[in-house]
Amino acid sequence: MRLNEISPGKGAKKEGKRLGRGHSAGQGKTSGRGQKGQKSRSGGFHKVGFEGGQMPLQRRLPKVGFRSRMAKYSAELRLHELELPAADVIDLDVLKKANLVPAFTTKVKVIKSGEIKKAVKLKGLQVTKGAREEIEKAGGSIED
Numbered sequence: 001m002r003l004n005e006i007s008p009g010k011g012a013k014k015e016g017k018r019l020g021r022g023h024s025a026g027q028g029k030t031s032g033r034g035q036k037g038q039k040s041r042s043g044g045f046h047k048v049g050f051e052g053g054q055m056p057l058q059r060r061l062p063k064v065g066f067r068s069r070m071a072k073y074s075a076e077l078r079l080h081e082l083e084l085p086a087a088d089v090i091d092l093d094v095l096k097k098a099n100l101v102p103a104f105t106t107k108v109k110v111i112k113s114g115e116i117k118k119a120v121k122l123k124g125l126q127v128t129k130g131a132r133e134e135i136e137k138a139g140g141s142i143e144d
Contacts, residue, residue, distance in 0.1 A: 075101040079134055080114035082122075089143075091123040116140070 019031035030040065038044040049056045077100060082090060085098040092108060095101045101108055110122065112130030119139035127135065127142055135142060 073105060074107040074109070075105045077101065077108055077110045077125075078113040079110065079116040079131055082110065082116055082120045082135075083118045089121045089123050091125065110135075
């Protein structure tokens with residue numbers, strides 16, 4: 001097979017209608033546009049979703065929901081989850097390897113939920129005020 005021998009499959013290319021070539025051709029006189037009105041004229045168009053002045057559907061329906069673009073890059077971590085990885089210093093890479101946060105996470109925040117008994121050293125993680133107190137009470141430290 002050569003490039004000059006390649007052609008579209010049978011029935012793949014269809015001839016366009018020949019409009020305005022007399023009534024015996026089937027699409028004469030008004031060329032399939034009907035009689036009068038905006039859509040019959042040349043250049044007559046309306047916006048997508050326009051309903052003749054009636055309030056369009058996309059404006060009649062209520063606005064619903066919001067999905068933050070940043071949410072997929074940030075994650076929350078509870079206090080008791082800090083005890084799970086067996087590492088001296090807990091940072092973003094350690095949490096990803098322990099499958100505590102998704103792989104594409106760029107920002108992690110530790111929240112005060114649950115209890116922590118083990119002294120942990122955090123590096124490069126955000127911490128809420130309450131969680132900071134609990135970590136320091138357990139003998140841990142936070143490095144920014």
